[in-house]
Amino acid sequence: MWKKFLNPFVKLACGLVICASPAVIALSLSDLSNQDASSGLKAALEKGSSVAVARLGVENGFLNNEKVKIRLPEKWDRARNLLKMTGQSKKFDDLEVAMNRAAESAVPFAKPLLLDAIKTMTVTDAKNILSGGETSVTNFFRKKTSDSLAVKFLPLVKGVTDKTKLAKNYNSAMAQAQKYGVATEQEATVEAYVTKRATDGLYLMIAEEEKAIRQDPLGAGSKIISKVFGAVNKK
Numbered sequence: 001m002w003k004k005f006l007n008p009f010v011k012l013a014c015g016l017v018i019c020a021s022p023a024v025i026a027l028s029l030s031d032l033s034n035q036d037a038s039s040g041l042k043a044a045l046e047k048g049s050s051v052a053v054a055r056l057g058v059e060n061g062f063l064n065n066e067k068v069k070i071r072l073p074e075k076w077d078r079a080r081n082l083l084k085m086t087g088q089s090k091k092f093d094d095l096e097v098a099m100n101r102a103a104e105s106a107v108p109f110a111k112p113l114l115l116d117a118i119k120t121m122t123v124t125d126a127k128n129i130l131s132g133g134e135t136s137v138t139n140f141f142r143k144k145t146s147d148s149l150a151v152k153f154l155p156l157v158k159g160v161t162d163k164t165k166l167a168k169n170y171n172s173a174m175a176q177a178q179k180y181g182v183a184t185e186q187e188a189t190v191e192a193y194v195t196k197r198a199t200d201g202l203y204l205m206i207a208e209e210e211k212a213i214r215q216d217p218l219g220a221g222s223k224i225i226s227k228v229f230g231a232v233n234k235k
Contacts, residue, residue, distance in 0.1 A: 034126075034127075036224065036227065037123070037127055037130060037228060038121070038126045039224050039228075040224045040225050040228025040229065041126045041129055041130060041137075041228065042118050042121065042126075043222050043225050044137060044210070044225050044228070044229065045114075045117075045118045045137060045140075045141070046115065046118060047220060047222070047225070048137060048138075048206045048209040048210050048213065049111065049114040049115070049118075049141070049206060051205070052202055052205035052208075053107055053110055053111045053114075053202070055205055056068065056202060056205055057104055057105075057108035058104060059104065060100075060104070061104040061107070062100040062201060063097065063100045063104075067201075068197075068201030068204055068205065069100060070096065070194060070198070070201070071096060072092060072096060072099075073187050076092070091166055092166070094164065095164055095166040095190075098160060098161055098163070098164040099161065099194045099197075101160055102156070102157040102160035102161050102191075102194050102198075103157065103197065103198035103201065105156060105160055106152075106153040106157055107198060107202055109156060110149055110152070110153075110199075113148050113149060113152065114141060114145060117140070117141060117144035117145050120144065121140070125140065130228065130232050131232070134210065134211050134214055135207045135210060137206070137207075138206045138207040138210055141203065142203050146199060149199050153195040153198055153199065154192070154195050157191045157194045157195050161191055161194065167191075170189075171188075171190060174187055174188050174189065174190075175188060213225060213229055214229055214232065214233070217229035217230045217233065218230075
């Protein structure tokens with residue numbers, strides 16, 4: 001008789017434990033629903049891109065960050081050293097400041113392109129990204145946006161660098177260097193060079209944010225990010 005009386009309660013208790021377990025015990029990646037995987041990844045993509053743009057798209061966002069600061073190509077070092085001896089190296093310094101200012105002014109325009117890329121992400125993309133390594137989010141962005149970012153950034157960068165007299169000297173010198181095979185196409189003009197370095201810097205900052213989210217999902221301040229990337233860490 002007691003067994004008959006207790007059985008419903010035992011079943012109910014077991015059911016509650018089973019139902020509660022996903023909230024108490026971290027899921028593994030294989031346990032995540034497609035919706036959760038997609039939602040968590042999209043939230044992480046939005047956070048990573050927003051943080052990167054916010055860090056770089058401000059005054060001194062590039063200049064004060066040694067990881068992304070844009071310097072003249074190494075082949076210009078000799079000329080800079082010669083100018084130092086004549087007290088004219090400031091011209092190179094001014095050009096570098098202009099290059100970094102151009103990059104920081106262009107970066108905010110990346111955000112809509114990054115958000116558009118997120119909208120194109122499929123469930124398969126989400127699963128592959130989640131299991132693809134610590135910078136797979138960044139690789140996704142690079143694949144989806146590198147061409148469109150270059151097209152968007154180039155005229156914005158040119159608008160800033162054209163105001164610097166030395167930009168013309170740079171372009172003239174690099175055109176000659178390219179003829180002799182000592183300069184790449186991406187270095188041939190100051191605007192092309194800055195555009196490439198600006199996009200590389202943006203992806204680097206996104207990668208750093210992605211690594212931080214993967215290492216400390218709870219620190220992201222989002223339940224869905226914590227759930228999804230906590231499961232990734234458990235796999």
